[in-house]
Amino acid sequence: MASNGDSSHFQRPFDSTTLLSLDLFKVSTDDATRDEKIALAYHRARAIARAYAFKMEDVLYLSDRFWQFHQDMIHTLDSAAFSLLATQYNLCVGTLAPFLRHRKDLESLIEPLLNFEVSGQFLLTEVGHGLDAQAIETVATLLPDGAFDLYTPTPDAAKVLPGRAGSKPLDHCITSFKHVRLPHSALLGSLDALRDSRKSFRSAIHRVYIGTLSLSTVLISALKRSVYVAGKYSFRRYIWGPSHRPRPIIAFRTQQRPIVHALAQISVFDPYAQESIQHYMDPKIPYIVRQGIAAAFKAVLTRATQESLHHLAERCGAHRMEEFSARVLPRCQTLVEAVGHRLAYEAALDAGVASELLDLYEAGVVLQHSGWFVENLTLDTETQFNMEMQAMNGILPRLKELLDATGAEPYCTAPIVSDEAWTEFTRSLEVHQGNARMDICEYDSELAESVSIFGFLRDSG
Secondary structure (H helix, E strand, C coil): CCCCCCCHHHHCCCCCCHHCCHHHHCCCCCCCHHHHHHHHHHHHHHHHHHHHHHHHHHHCCCCHHHHHHHHHHHHCCCCHHHHHHHHHHHHHHHHHHHHCCCCCCHHHHHHHHCCCCCCCCCCCCCCCCCHHHCCCCCCEEECCCCEEEEEECCCHEEEECCCCCCCCCCCCCCCCCEEEEECCCHCCCCCCCCCCCHHHHHCCCCCHHHHHHHHHHHHHHHHHHHHHHHHHHHCCCECCCCCCCCHHHHHCCHHHHHHHHHHHHHHHHHHHHHHHHHHHCCCCCHHHHHHHHHHHHHHHHHHHHHHHHHHHCCCCCCCCCHHHHHHHHHHHHHHHHHHHHHHHHHHHHHHCCCHHHHHHHHHHHHHCCCHHHHHHHHCCCCHHHHHHHHHHHHHHHHHHHHHHHCCCCHHHHHHHHCHHHHHHHHCCCCCCCCCCCCCCCCCCCCCCCCCHHHHHHHHHH
């Protein structure tokens, strides 16, 4: 999967902040209907597509621009638009592109897909077949005239596009085919007998494996935006304590902990992503090893950013023999994460990440599996706690600097990040006015049934 020579065009970085001035990205969707939100996602996806101006080679050869696209913080503004584009580029165009050399008739499809003038999908998963996709039931029957009859034989064979955790609504649906006639040109590849059906199937869906890595990198941007909002809000939100003086909530350890841990993770995940991409693109590394690198990256990033949803989703996987399920599967997730954390740490170390950030990342990993470290390394819980405390103390003096270094500021529209933004937000709210008069010290029996506060007073005696 190496690049095909001159890629200078593809390596130029793109500054997506230029898109933020467009009305498409400034409009509020708070009062929008579901259909309006979906329509906006499509319009935003087209704007991003035109700004990136991908060439077919970007997708086919996985150029630097392809990977930069997935890590662009513009996607944190609309996860639905990102879902559309990720499917369009990686799965749809990525599946068609290898056939262009021998199928010139497909060229007319590529340009509209790259520009998002048409929407492309990739229907692999069926209602009854997710992880066991090789068992899909949809049938394409070759007819005497060379055409195909596409048919969905059972309800479980209907195609479905599963939503990503936390994604916004899209117009995805359950798709069934009732003897749809397709021309012979709809077939990608040949009808020759397969030597190895399993290998052929995996080759046909090879872009799914690329998505294991590329889709996971967007989680870093989501983490950056989230920690920026939480951090900035924590500096400007004050409470009054026993001293009768206001204190920002960032002064409290309970508020500091998730913020500085997230910053430590970001500092590690950025170089970890680049090293994982570099290894994945290295043809000298066996393909099965590269798949393992992508899987480890996904395991670490998914747990760090969406831990609860990750556990729920992973529990809906394939079922194995009872003994295997009981003794082996429960340890697989931890083993894969351990490998991923080691790779992440070494990538960050090689990238020159500050030692205090590395120390906190290490302390966070230790605390995730505290019992193992107590049992196997005699690292008692007090020592583990002190590791985290010392690492946090080393980061806190640089907290504002680290928040700004995330680069998330231009993409954050949450009004809680600054006093100015909050003032502007409150001024933008709709104001309801009236001429009603009420004295809360007066009890009016005629109002007792309609005014909740009087009803409460009456009921409480």
